Amino acid sequence: MQGDEGGTGTPGRGTAVITRTKPKTKKPSLYRVLILNDDYTPMEFVVHVLERFFQKDREAATRIMLHVHNHGVGECGVFTFEVAETKVSQVMDFARQHQHPLQCVMEKK
Ligand code: TYC
Helix, strand or coil, X not given: CCCCCCCCCCCCCCCCCCCCCCCCCCCCCEEEEEEECCCCCCHHHHHHHXXXXXXXXXXXXXXXXXXXXXXXXXXXXXXXXXXXXXXXHHHHHHHHHCCCCCEEEEEEC
């Protein structure tokens, strides 16, 4: 009847509502976008992918590409779910268009 026990936000007569002062925020989960090594995709193509879809300069792109070439997998960037999904699709579509077997995946951090 009175008060806000029902959680409606509507106080009864003669009651007070304590409002939240600090806004309640939720940090979005983050996802790593990874590229995988293979024996066929040209090194130059991978460097181009890193420049085009991950805004890497040539030096950073080359370093990541060589890391993947030598270690099998490497990180292109860390993004929220939707952005990571979009990056993976863009890379996979681009690789397919050029008939390269390059694989790109995402994993929760
Ligand atoms: N291993 C490939 C080659 O020797 C180059 C390469 C690097 C392919 C990174 C994929 O994600 C990759 N041509």
